[in-house]
Amino acid sequence: MQQLSDLNCKGKRVLIRADLNVPLNEKLEITDDNRIKEFLPTLQAVLSQGARATVMSHLGEPSGIDPALSLRPVAKRLSELLGTDVILAPDCVGAEVTKLAADLKDGQVLLLENLRFQPGEKRNDSEFASQLAKLGDVFISDAFATAHRSHASMVGVPKLFKEKAAGLLMQKEMDYYTKALENPRKPLCVVIGGSKVSSKLNALVNLSSKADKLIIGGAMANTFLAAQGLQMGRSLYEPDLAGKALELLGTLARRDCKVYLPVDVVVAPALSSKGLGRAVPVQEIPADTMALDIGPATSLLYKEALHSAETIVWNGPMGAYENEEFARGTHDMCEAIANAHGLTVVGGGDTDAAIHHMQLAHKFSFISTAGGAFLALLEGNSLPGIKALE
Numbered sequence: 001m002q003q004l005s006d007l008n009c010k011g012k013r014v015l016i017r018a019d020l021n022v023p024l025n026e027k028l029e030i031t032d033d034n035r036i037k038e039f040l041p042t043l044q045a046v047l048s049q050g051a052r053a054t055v056m057s058h059l060g061e062p063s064g065i066d067p068a069l070s071l072r073p074v075a076k077r078l079s080e081l082l083g084t085d086v087i088l089a090p091d092c093v094g095a096e097v098t099k100l101a102a103d104l105k106d107g108q109v110l111l112l113e114n115l116r117f118q119p120g121e122k123r124n125d126s127e128f129a130s131q132l133a134k135l136g137d138v139f140i141s142d143a144f145a146t147a148h149r150s151h152a153s154m155v156g157v158p159k160l161f162k163e164k165a166a167g168l169l170m171q172k173e174m175d176y177y178t179k180a181l182e183n184p185r186k187p188l189c190v191v192i193g194g195s196k197v198s199s200k201l202n203a204l205v206n207l208s209s210k211a212d213k214l215i216i217g218g219a220m221a222n223t224f225l226a227a228q229g230l231q232m233g234r235s236l237y238e239p240d241l242a243g244k245a246l247e248l249l250g251t252l253a254r255r256d257c258k259v260y261l262p263v264d265v266v267v268a269p270a271l272s273s274k275g276l277g278r279a280v281p282v283q284e285i286p287a288d289t290m291a292l293d294i295g296p297a298t299s300l301l302y303k304e305a306l307h308s309a310e311t312i313v314w315n316g317p318m319g320a321y322e323n324e325e326f327a328r329g330t331h332d333m334c335e336a337i338a339n340a341h342g343l344t345v346v347g348g349g350d351t352d353a354a355i356h357h358m359q360l361a362h363k364f365s366f367i368s369t370a371g372g373a374f375l376a377l378l379e380g381n382s383l384p385g386i387k388a389l390e
C-alpha cells in the first residue's frame, strides 16, 4: 500500500475520501469534532505540497437528499480548524460539481455534499464511481472508519486510479492495529464488553488465538455467566448463545488463554433506576433485578489481571455506563488502562464516548476513530477499503 509521502501532489487535483461522519444535535451542531481534527494532518500535508483538494464523506444514514444530514456544519468546522475557506458543493456529482472541482486553484479545498444522498454510493455503482473519479488526478483514502464498507467511494473509486495512497490517519490506524494485534509485545490482554455476545462473537473467536488474557464485562459477560448455570434474573443476556459461549470457553482453556469473568455485579430493577444499585456476588443475583455493571471486587480483580500486560486492547464498556449509577466499572477500567505501562489501544463508539466523558483520552496510546471497522479487524477480517488501495 502506497503512503501519502510516496505521492507527488504538486499542482494536481487530489480527491480525498475522509470519514467526517460526526454526531450532530437537534440544532445540527457538531457535538464531537474528533474525526474532523484527526483528518486535518492529511489535508494539510496535501495542501502544503501545493495541490488542490476535493474532499468527500458521508454523514449519517440518509435515504435520498436530506437537509438535516447536509455536510454544511462539517464544512464550517473544517474551515475553522484549517484557517482557510472550504467551499461546499451543492451535491457530490453533476455538472455544477465538476465545474467547481475544475475551477479550484492550488491550495483550495472543495467539500462534496453527503455521498449517501446518492443511491450509487452504498450500491458501489460503477457509473457513480466513475463520475466521482473524474474529480481528481490522484486519490487518497483517509476514511478508516468506513474501510469495512464496500461502497463506491471506498472501493469503486480507488480501483479507477493508478496513483493512490492511504492518508496519514489511515496509516496510523493500521500501524497501531499491527502493533497491538498482529505483532504485539506479550502478554497481550484484550478487554471486551458491550451489550451483546452475538455482535462480537467472531471477534472473541479470532482473539482467542491471539490474546494471553481475555477480560470480559458488560452485558456480554451475562451470557457467559448464564451459560455456566448462574441465575441472571432480568439481566440482558442471550440464552441462545449458551452453547457457543461454553464452546468458546473450552477453546480458550485449550489454547492457554486465561479468561476473566465478573465475580460480582451491580444490580438494580431497571436501566433507568436511580439510587437503587447495589453490588452482589454473581451467585446471588435477585430474580427481579438486572446486572448492569461489574462490581467493585471484579474491578479489583481485572486491575490485577491487567498489571502484567505489555499490550492492552479495549473494546466495549463494562456496564450500562450511560446511567451514572452503572458507570463505575467502566470508569475503573478506564483508569486502570489509562495508567497501564504498556501499549494501550481502544476502539468502539461507546468505549470512545465513555473515555472522553471521563477525560482520560490523553492517557491512551491510541484511540481509534472507528467502531465497525475496528471490530472487523478484531474479527480478523481484511478491510475492502484498504484492499482497494493495494
Ligand code: ADP
Binding pocket: 193, 194, 195, 196, 217, 218, 219, 220, 236, 291, 292, 293, 315, 316, 317, 318, 319, 320, 321, 322, 347, 348, 349, 350, 351, 352, 371
Ligand atoms: P462499543 O460501541 O464501544 O463497541 P457496544 O455498542 O458493544 O460498545 O456496547 C455498548 C452498550 O452496551 C452501551 O449502550 C451499554 O449501555 C450497553 N451495556 C453494557 N453493559 C450492559 C449491561 N450489563 N446491561 C445492559 N446494557 C449494557
Ligand code: MG
Binding pocket: 348, 349, 350, 371
Ligand atoms: Mg456501540
